[in-house]
Amino acid sequence: MKTLADEIIYGTKASVQAFIEQHHPDVNETDEYGFNPIIEATIVNKTDIGLYLIQLGVNVNLADTTERTALHWAAENNNIELARLLLQQNADPNAYTAGSQPVLVVPLLRKQKKMINLLIEHGADLNFAKDYINTKMLGHIYNLQGVVDIVNHKRAFIELSYEGYILEFMLYAIYDALHSFINHYSAKPFRSYFGYLRPILKSLGGAAELIQYQQYNLDRKHYVQRIHEILSRDLLLIPLAYIGHAISFIKFGNIWVRCDRGEYGRKYGCINIYQLQNPHNITPEFLSKLIYTKQTKEFITEGLDELLQLTPLTQIPIAPQITGNCSWANIEASIPTILFLLLKHHHSLPNLNDEEIKKQALTVYQFWLEWYQDKTLNECIDSFYQASPARKASKAAVLGAVLIQQCHYENIRNIDRVNRIIKILMIQEYQPILISYLQAYCYPMTLGGKNLRSLLESCGIDPDSLV
Structure with a gap:
């Protein structure tokens, strides 16, 4: 027996309308593929069906199993018309996935100016998307492990893994x-x-x-x-x-x-x-x-x-x-x-x-x-000084991860990186990042702790004075 999802994927607006009028399905319900009807219509780029579902009053902000909304999929497809329809129905331009990826990321990376402008005109937070992209890049370039908090459009911290990218x-x-x-x-x-x-x-x-x-x-x-x-x-x-x-x-x-x-x-x-x-x-x-x-x-x-x-x-x-x-x-x-x-x-x-x-x-x-690592690190440091207090805290945490995971005292080239990072982490508001690393790695002493102490001492800082 055909389902509503089948009609959306393989049928026409007329067949979808006939199915709904005959069977009266819940048009907000997640289907057998893990999507709801408005997302199905967006995935297959059927704008006319999407408009029909909107007219029926679907919730355009319902997400799929990965927390992608219909607007995510419209942006993925660069479907300007459908994205505009969704935004006119108050689709959230700053919705983000279970992996913390906001809608604006894909258009930015593909340099799709019309979609970028449309989303920003409706309130998409450019800093949120850029922080996602830049944090992922730093994580990959420096082989960082673990997670860090970035700042979303509501100035709230959300967790982002350094690992995994497109x-x-x-x-x-x-x-x-x-x-x-x-x-x-x-x-x-x-x-x-x-x-x-x-x-x-x-x-x-x-x-x-x-x-x-x-x-x-x-x-x-x-x-x-x-x-x-x-x-x-x-x-x-x-x-x-x-x-x-x-x-x-x-x-x-x-x-x-x-x-x-x-x-x-x-x-x-x-x-x-x-x-x-x-x-x-x-x-x-x-x-x-x-x-x-x-x-x-x-x-x-x-x-x-x-x-x-x-x-x-x-x-x-x-x-x-x-x-x-x-x-x-x-x-x-x-x-x-x-x-x-x-x-x-x-x-x-x-x-x-x-x-x-x-x-x-x-x-x-x-x-x-190493040139590219320095370039991306410098860009992160430069952006730190222009950021809001919450975003500064996020960037400081990323810099702390670079320091503890990828800066080694034996590598002379790393000392310059260390000085630039330490300058930020010694600001009073961000010293707790250094202190937490010292407490985690130096008590009891580990190889990482010895390396961190040597790095701090090379910058003229007594680690014991911080703890």
């Missing part, structure tokens, strides 16, 4: 980070590598575009030619998400690379480079199916290797991820990997063996990464 947006973030680096004066010592970094940029851009075509509301048939064009390139970065985990593959001629710094990487190595024994299997059609068809863990970890008949060549030594930041970790890993492949292929360093070329590639990568 692969599509991380690809663009890493592209922008590398592009900014190439155009920054700090990169001048590495100018001789720019000819190799630009192809990496192109591969990141191609990967980001490929992921865009995964959006459920796009008819991929309209983009087959463009997808085929990207997947026919000789140098290719292939992003892949399965069962909550994001990894990447690299294809370069007859070379195949797996970048997986998660469970697989801890067992078998994080970056594995292979020779393809069956390169004819790597067709655009095969790659398209790999990206856009749901894959099992068994196929990705075992079946794919057998299908391609991979012969191990070498590995790039890079640390496994320690947090749930796979969307960052397994994309950024492509930078030193592709740089190594290009340097080796073009015989750019003829007097160096493979291990020495790897070191060169990793040196460039590490310099870029």
Whole structure:
């Protein structure tokens, strides 16, 4: 028997109206798919059905099982007309999901100006959305674990996990980070590598575009030619998400690379480079199916290797991820990997063996990464001084996490970061953050506590005077 959800998804406004008039269902009830009717209509982009349901008096602020509202889905689909209808019915422009993601986040990250302006005109809090984005980015760039409070539109603190982010947006973030680096004066010592970094940029851009075509509301048939064009390139970065985990593959001629710094990487190595024994299997059609068809863990970890008949060549030594930041970790890993492949292929360093070329590639990568870490940290610190008292407290907590989790006394470069962070945490209102860390890690003394004491002493602060 057909349900109201079936009529909304597969039927027309007329069939939905007929179903409701005959069966009199509760139009606010959650259906068998975990959604309510107005959300179902929004997901499938049926504005006429959405308008009809609104006229029936549905509650437009009811959420699905992940706390997404219909307005979240309208923003996801960039459906301006339906978003406007929902807002006119007092849809909350600052609604946020169970993961604390406000409606404005997706339009901001996709740079959809019309949707951004519409939401802000109806009261969407730009600072709330930006704090969500920036906190997630800092969490991924610095491999932070745990949760922190950010400030919502009501000036209330809500919990946000540092871990977990959207692969599509991380690809663009890493592209922008590398592009900014190439155009920054700090990169001048590495100018001789720019000819190799630009192809990496192109591969990141191609990967980001490929992921865009995964959006459920796009008819991929309209983009087959463009997808085929990207997947026919000789140098290719292939992003892949399965069962909550994001990894990447690299294809370069007859070379195949797996970048997986998660469970697989801890067992078998994080970056594995292979020779393809069956390169004819790597067709655009095969790659398209790999990206856009749901894959099992068994196929990705075992079946794919057998299908391609991979012969191990070498590995790039890079640390496994320690947090749930796979969307960052397994994309950024492509930078030193592709740089190594290009340097080796073009015989750019003829007097160096493979291990020495790897070191060169990793040196460039590490310099870029630390530059970008400093850049994002500086942006957080600069924004602190312009923030409201509540947002200052939130940002101070994030800076405290960077200090305790990722600043190490033995690393001279970290000392400058420490000074900038400590300057804020020594402000009277935020000293409790430092004190709580000292109490947690120094009584009894732990390795983390010893490191924290050394960091504070390097800044001329007596830790015992704080406790």
